[in-house]
Amino acid sequence: MTLRELQYLVELARLRNFRRAAEMCNVSQPTLSTQLRKLEESLGVQLIERSKRQVLLTPVGEEIVARAQKMLDEARDIRAIAERNRAPxxxxxxxxxxxxxxxxxxxxxxxxxxxxxxxxxxxxxxxxxxxxxxxxxxxxxxxxxxxxxxxxxxxxxxxxFEEPFLLAVPQGHRLAHSGPLYLADLGAEEMMLLEDGHCLRDQAVSLCNRWGLDEIEGFRATSLETLRQMVAAGMGITLLPKLATEGPMAASAVMSLIPLADIPEPGRxxxxxxxxxxxxxxxxxxxxxxxxxxxxxxxxxxxxxxx
The missing domain is CATH 3.40.190.10 (Periplasmic binding protein-like II)
Incomplete structure (x- = not known):
């Protein structure tokens, strides 16, 4: 049993395709298949269920892949430790x-x-x-x-570090020229937020729930840039992390950025x-x-x- 054979097995388990696994390992498909059969013979167990339609691992194959991944990680770390010891x-x-x-x-x-x-x-x-x-x-x-x-x-x-949030509003909005304000000042305003999966959405939802603010129904942005462009187009308001408003992303003729006065300061x-x-x-x-x-x-x- 060699580390190379274990690498072949782990790649096959990840990709479930002999051809693609061989490409990832920079070997021919027959070479990869032969080495995996040798591994099975040396261990005395079947690791892979082979068919024309799919590649499956046997239960013992799944268990060995988990251990093999740890061994490969340790081997990679050993090489990296040696390299870093030569030049930290x-x-x-x-x-x-x-x-x-x-x-x-x-x-x-x-x-x-x-x-x-x-x-x-x-x-x-x-x-x-x-x-x-x-x-x-x-x-x-x-x-x-x-x-x-x-x-x-x-x-x-x-x-x-702590990164505060700023309220982004269109220049024509009633709050556009306000100084620092409290989230409670937003009243019945609705927020444009990111789609699920973004931690910024979770943080914004938490703030909205705390202050009784609503999310605009049926709208979920895929990125901060989408939110920025929607604010600039006058479609609503949102919260932006401060780093995303620095430099070329700062307030413009079509968007105003307002700090929040709540304590603790809304942010992340x-x-x-x-x-x-x-x-x-x-x-x-x-x-x-x-x-x-x-x-x-x-x-x-x-x-x-x-x-």
């Missing part, structure tokens, strides 16, 4: 961020990381929060920027999350500190040391 600031960092944060923070963050760690290879993932958590748990991601709290005893959470806490067992923890703590400093600078907040 080199190697690859797989960093994730959710869609309502990544586009507005990463362009400012990545140059700072590159300046501090010029030999570090960054691989970025932009997915919804639940997907990022799954990738973290499976070992396919090293760290992720997520909205807190995250309840998982296998993951380490490092709080980074952003943190960096990684596996407690990760060998990269010392580096991740440094990346977390840089991230907090960059975000607080963009938000105009007083920077505090992140430990």
């Amino acid at each position: 600031d080199t190697g690859r960092l797989r960093l994730g961020a959710f869609p309502t944060l990544g586009p507005y923070l990463l362009p400012a963050l990545l140059p700072e990381i590159a300046r501090k760690f010029p030999k570090l290879q960054l691989q970025l993932f932009e997915e919804k929060s639940e997907t990022l958590l799954g990738l973290l748990r499976s070992g396919d991601l090293d760290a992720a920027l997520l909205a807190l709290p995250i309840e998982d005893p296998t993951l380490q959470t490092q709080p980074l 806490q952003i943190g960096m999350i990684w596996r407690r067992s990760s060998y990269m923890v010392p580096l991740l703590r440094q990346i977390a500190k840089i991230t907090a400093q960059v975000a607080k600078t963009r938000l105009g907040q007083q920077s505090k040391s992140t430990t």
Whole structure:
């Protein structure tokens, strides 16, 4: 039994197709099939149910795939540990961020990381929060920027910064030229919100429920940019996280951004999350500190040391 044979088995279990699994492993389909039969012979059990229509794993095959994935993860970590020991600031960092944060923070963050760690290879993932958590748990991601709290005893959470929400209204709206206001001041106003699956939606719904605000019936935006364009078109009002309103996304001739005076200030806490067992923890703590400093600078907040 070799790690390569286990890799073939894991890829086949993931893709359920011999041809595609062979392509992912950079071998021919006959080679992959032969090696998997050798693995079955060496173990003395059938791992795969083969038919012309589909590929299924036997119960023992499913159990072995789960163990094989852990072995492959450990082998990958061993190679990475050795590489990082030779040069602590080199190697690859797989960093994730959710869609309502990544586009507005990463362009400012990545140059700072590159300046501090010029030999570090960054691989970025932009997915919804639940997907990022799954990738973290499976070992396919090293760290992720997520909205807190995250309840998982296998993951380490490092709080980074507080990001306030702003009320976005069309320039012709009755509140367009208001100073800071309270959510209670919105009265019977209805909010445009994101579709299900976005953590920002959950946070906005929580605020709406708290202050008796309603959501516009039958409307669910797929992105912050959709919400922004709908506000600019005069279709309604919404809440935007402050980082998404900086720079070229700031208030314009067709949209007004109004701070909220409620205490505590409506917003979200952003943190960096990684596996407690990760060998990269010392580096991740440094990346977390840089991230907090960059975000607080963009938000105009007083920077505090992140430990």
